[in-house]
Amino acid sequence: MSNVPDPAVTDDLYPNPGLPEHHWRPTDVDPKAERRAERQVATLFGLSAICTVLFVVSYFTFDVGEDWDTIGGFGASNLTLGLALAGALLFIGIGIIQLARKLMADQEIVEYRHPAGSSEADREMALTALNTGIEESGIGRRPLVRNSLLSAVGLVGVTALIPLWDLGPKPNQVGPDKKYDYPGAGIENTIWVEGMRVVRDVTGTPIRPGDLEIGDLINGEPEGIFNGGEDGEPLEGVVLQINKSKGAVVVVRMEPDEIIHGEGRENWAVDGIVCYSKICTHVGCPISLYERTTHHLLCPCHQSTFDLADSAKVVFGPAARALPQLPLGVDEEGYLIATAPFDEPVGPSYWERG
Known part of the structure; x- marks a missing residue:
């Protein structure tokens, strides 16, 4: 006896209920209701755009730091930025939901899954179904909804x-009448x-040329890190960390006749002592792995290698340019000094570098 049920008997016992009767929505049969729904959706997208504008305005309006602006005891900047961003995303979400509920087609579409790649006929059918869905969504023939959605999402x-904007001070924002004004x-x-x-990077001790033997490398910093620079005001907090990171140098002594001076840099060394930025020109890692016989300085992050005897030119690795060199001299007390600041920006390349 077969265990396969008889289709006729099965249909009698469990009749196919079929699909329920389709109920048309008001927007499907009433043009006024459709236009009203369009305006509702466009309004929601417009509210999202307004929230985005409020986000931008709040960002530049409310001060943060020691003298924070507050609203109801909360930081005004954080509060308004959070509410504005939440509103921008919320109104887009509600608008899309209303678009789907009231304006997009609500007919059921069945798609059969295949275990392998579809045939060309199936792909054409899928593209046809996609185009049909786009057409039934009404985006193409409802410019008000389409344009407001694109504007809200774009904003x-x-x-x-x-x-x-807060990633760091910009070159055009430096000076007494600019936004950023510190050494x-x-x-x-x-x-x-x-x-x-x-000076030495930890103790702040000044360095005499006689303190270095041939082959020595010292990690250095500008003395202004410790005494505040030209104005004598001590550096603290973020300003201190910024200057420590950008001003770090390596001081190396080698035989004077081993140095290949760059053009115009013949007087930048003192008795075979040269000084270069410690910040790798690839992605800004601090470097001090020195091989004294070859005068090569290796970056531990991505193995960029610089020849300190030849203007710190790149001899290996992804770095695209040499380390900036600091011109050296000796003051009246016999200590190493900078005879000028760096003549190019330190650190990795960026879009405004010439």
Whole structure:
């Protein structure tokens, strides 16, 4: 006896209920209701755009730091940025839901899954179904909804870009009447100035040429890190860390006749002592792995290698340019000093570098 049920008997016992009767929505049969729904959806997208604008305005309006603006005891900047961004995303979400509920087609579509790649006929059918879905969504024939949606989604992207403003001081924002005004401000500047001593990076001890033997490498910093620079004001907090990171140098002594001076740099060394930025020109890692016989300095991050005997030129690795060199001299007390600041920005390349 077969265990396969008889289809006729099965149909009698469990009749196919079929699909329920389709109920038309008001927007499907009433043009006024359809236009009203369009305006509702467009309004939601418009509210999202307004929230994005409020996000940008709040970002530049409310101060943060020691004298924070507050609203109801909360930081005004954080509060308004959070509410504005939440509103921008919320109104887009509600608008899309209303678009799907009231304006997009609500007919059921069945798609059969295949275990392998579809045939050309199936692919053409899928493209046809996709185009049909786009057509039934009404986006093409509803410019008000389409344009408001695109505007809202496009503006929300601004909320991700605006915070990039705080990544660091910019070269055109340095000076007494600019936004940033502290020693070494700006990505093109350091605290190094003419006459500033080169000191050891931890103790701040000044360095005499006689302190270095042939082959020695010392990690150094500008003396202004410890005494505040030209104005004598001590550096603290973020300003201190910025200047320590940008002003770090390596001081190396080698035989004077082993040095290949760059053009115009014949007087930048003192008795075979040269000084270069400690910041790798690839992605900004600090470097000090020195091989004294070859005068090569190796970056531990990505193995960029610089020849300190030849203007710190790149001899291996992904770095695209030599380490900036600091011109050296000796002051009246016999200590190493910078005879000028760096003549190029330190650190990795960026879009405004010439």
